[in-house]
Amino acid sequence: MPKGEENFISVYLIVDEKITLIETGPSSSNASLVNGIRKIGIELEDIDFIVPTHIHLDHFGGGGHIVEMCPNSVAVLHPKAVKHVSEIDEWWTGSRDFLGEVADLYGKPKPIPPDRVISADEGFVLNLGTSKLQSLHTPGHAPHHITWIYDGEAFVGDSAGLWYPELNVSFPVTPGYYRHDLALDSIDKMLALQFKYLHYTHFGPRLAEGALEQIKFEFEIWINIIENGYRNNLSTIDMLNILFKQRDGLKRTHQKHGIHQAKTHLGSVEGMLNWVTRKDAQSR
Numbered sequence: 001m002p003k004g005e006e007n008f009i010s011v012y013l014i015v016d017e018k019i020t021l022i023e024t025g026p027s028s029s030n031a032s033l034v035n036g037i038r039k040i041g042i043e044l045e046d047i048d049f050i051v052p053t054h055i056h057l058d059h060f061g062g063g064g065h066i067v068e069m070c071p072n073s074v075a076v077l078h079p080k081a082v083k084h085v086s087e088i089d090e091w092w093t094g095s096r097d098f099l100g101e102v103a104d105l106y107g108k109p110k111p112i113p114p115d116r117v118i119s120a121d122e123g124f125v126l127n128l129g130t131s132k133l134q135s136l137h138t139p140g141h142a143p144h145h146i147t148w149i150y151d152g153e154a155f156v157g158d159s160a161g162l163w164y165p166e167l168n169v170s171f172p173v174t175p176g177y178y179r180h181d182l183a184l185d186s187i188d189k190m191l192a193l194q195f196k197y198l199h200y201t202h203f204g205p206r207l208a209e210g211a212l213e214q215i216k217f218e219f220e221i222w223i224n225i226i227e228n229g230y231r232n233n234l235s236t237i238d239m240l241n242i243l244f245k246q247r248d249g250l251k252r253t254h255q256k257h258g259i260h261q262a263k264t265h266l267g268s269v270e271g272m273l274n275w276v277t278r279k280d281a282q283s284r
């Protein structure tokens with residue numbers, strides 16, 4: 001709950017011989033995270049692995065603080081993210097450029113000493129005792145995005161859109177620099193693994209049956225609307241309004257978004273437009 005905002009960021013704990021925290025949220029939610037962990041009877045000293053899906057501030061902005069508070073933990077990250085969590089300048093400047101004042105609401109990350117960071121290549125396995133967690137690189141939303149696989153279940157971060165359980169639907173989410181081709185490849189990669197559950201960060205678990213097909217379909221519809229809008233010189237606001245008209249429930253999710261997510265859907269339209277524009281420039 002960054003600044004008290006509920007039903008926005010899910011974090012997960014896997015309790016085996018080793019204890020693993022999936023996602024940390026931003027630094028402004030550290031206090032509620034620590035409270036939650038203690039409430040279920042786990043001490044910070046007991047946590048072994050801190051495992052984000054990617055390092056966007058809403059997922060891991062508080063990672064450095066939590067690693068520091070959990071003295072026996074190491075963070076496990078995509079090779080492309082490893083440097084940024086130890087030398088945070090680029091990470092923080094990039095986040096502020098994209099998120100504006102929301103970055104300040106999330107709070108500045110703390111650097112993590114390099115000897116407390118493990119790099120997770122594709123297929124990397126973390127042994128937790130009787131179970132294991134395996135890395136599946138799922139770029140698109142971010143080049144350093146990992147979906148973590150745990151016994152037929154997947155912690156999907158932002159690689160499968162945003163999940164709105166009350167509407168039983170997911171909608172795409174993209175940052176300013178987005179790779180649509182890789183995002184679809186990643187969804188296909190996940191589809192092939194036939195998961196039982198998808199554990200979203202935004203927000204909560206979802207039965208996997210039909211879910212990845214649904215979000216893939218939604219990504220394709222959105223990119224079509226944005227390609228049309230691009231050809232007809234529409235503004236991103238106009239494109240968003242078309243999406244609101246055509247996609248059931250989308251407007252409702254927009255109205256319900258709190259301060260951190262107020263511009264989420266507009267941001268996704270901008271990210272997709274940026275992709276369409278780049279692709280068009282390449283084809284000329």
Ligand SMILES: [Zn+2]
Pocket residue numbers: 056058059158201202
């Ligand atoms: Zn996110």
